Amino acid sequence: MLKHLFTLIWNKKKQHALLILEMIVSFLVLFAVFTLIVYYYTNYRRPMGFRYDNVLSVSYSSQPGSGSNRDSIYNVFQTLRRSVKSMPEVIEMSYVSSNSPFSMNTSNNGVSYKGVSEMTNYYTTDDHFPEVMEVKMVEGRWFNANDALGKEQPLVINDVLKEKFFPNESAVGKTLEFGDGMHRITGVVQTLKDKGDYAPLKPGTYKRVRDSSFMGRVLVSYNPAADAGFESRLFITFSGVLKNYTIEIERLAEKRVIMNNTTLVPMIALLVVGGFLIVNVALGIFGVLWYNVSRRRAEIGLRRAMGATGGGIAGQIVSETLVLSTFALIIGIFFAAQFPLLNLFDMPSGVYIAAILLSVLFIYVLVIICAFYPGRQAAQIYPAVALHED
Numbered sequence: 001m002l003k004h005l006f007t008l009i010w011n012k013k014k015q016h017a018l019l020i021l022e023m024i025v026s027f028l029v030l031f032a033v034f035t036l037i038v039y040y041y042t043n044y045r046r047p048m049g050f051r052y053d054n055v056l057s058v059s060y061s062s063q064p065g066s067g068s069n070r071d072s073i074y075n076v077f078q079t080l081r082r083s084v085k086s087m088p089e090v091i092e093m094s095y096v097s098s099n100s101p102f103s104m105n106t107s108n109n110g111v112s113y114k115g116v117s118e119m120t121n122y123y124t125t126d127d128h129f130p131e132v133m134e135v136k137m138v139e140g141r142w143f144n145a146n147d148a149l150g151k152e153q154p155l156v157i158n159d160v161l162k163e164k165f166f167p168n169e170s171a172v173g174k175t176l177e178f179g180d181g182m183h184r185i186t187g188v189v190q191t192l193k194d195k196g197d198y199a200p201l202k203p204g205t206y207k208r209v210r211d212s213s214f215m216g217r218v219l220v221s222y223n224p225a226a227d228a229g230f231e232s233r234l235f236i237t238f239s240g241v242l243k244n245y246t247i248e249i250e251r252l253a254e255k256r257v258i259m260n261n262t263t264l265v266p267m268i269a270l271l272v273v274g275g276f277l278i279v280n281v282a283l284g285i286f287g288v289l290w291y292n293v294s295r296r297r298a299e300i301g302l303r304r305a306m307g308a309t310g311g312g313i314a315g316q317i318v319s320e321t322l323v324l325s326t327f328a329l330i331i332g333i334f335f336a337a338q339f340p341l342l343n344l345f346d347m348p349s350g351v352y353i354a355a356i357l358l359s360v361l362f363i364y365v366l367v368i369i370c371a372f373y374p375g376r377q378a379a380q381i382y383p384a385v386a387l388h389e390d
Helices: 002-011 013-045 070-085 129-133 145-149 159-165 230-241 252-295 297-305 310-336 338-342 349-379 383-389
Strands: 055-062 090-096 108-113 116-125 137-140 153-158 175-178 181-189 204-208 217-222 245-251
Touching: 013 252, 013 310, 013 349, 055 230, 055 252, 070 090, 070 230, 090 116, 090 129, 116 159, 129 217, 145 153, 153 159, 153 175, 159 181, 159 204, 230 245, 245 252, 252 349, 310 338, 310 349, 338 349
Parallel strands: 116 204, 153 181
Antiparallel strands: 055 217, 055 245, 090 217, 108 116, 108 175, 137 181, 153 204, 175 181
């Protein structure tokens, strides 16, 4: 039976060529959409690795003509820390670089170990960062003031970089060539998804800041019970100490929403294009099947006269459509399979395989839905009426 169906479709391949082409294009668009969906969902399921609620990001920049000597600026920022910490609502504060969580800024730097190099996200923070963000240490500890006295500068890496360089051993105490010299690893932190819920996990390094006055940003964790006027009081505190600076306060929770919305834009655009294309393909399949049933009324009537049941007729219509879609899917899968084989776009192979399976399932379900009604109409053709019309 299956061989017979393939023969029928192959004999009419010229009539079905356009429909097959539409289904191939639809499959490839669906493959792209499902690839993004699976990729984003896989990233979404991973833990954030830090807290973002009840944390404020305070940016400051000096105004023109506000320069001063280094020692004076250092004292100002020490005063700022004492003033902010004295506020009853504040739990902790930390000076960080401009690529803080959920910011649009990114910093990269290469790190090497025994001749093997890796490009990493590069962060500069102070000793209080883990207390503000409640990060989880996988092994070792965060750096502190005592580490600055050593020969090598302290460095904290995330677990993604640890698995690349030290998959079966401890990373603590190892020395990496990084940036301006050799750095000794004091600890490994769980990877932070600082670019949003859907961001992939990438290698990261955290370097201890030498002078917090040139960081430009502060993260402040505060008590959830803080009242609505806390942010205004915090702004007044910053403005009172940093008299010639421009101050901006943002909530990390709100920045997270903005970052997630920005990340989802490509997928939403693909969903719109894919949905439009699927509707057109569905209408095409439905129209072709309806036309074929109308043309084959005599054939269907003859089959009914020879004893074929209505269910058998409907099953043949649906089966022919499934075989037609199989031709298209074989070609589409050939092209889609090149992505995991060639490791394009640096995504895990499992993401591509899952996207292929979901696309195939979606096409088959769509075809069955489109073929159901024409098949049902064909099953209701009576032999006498069809032969009399012929």
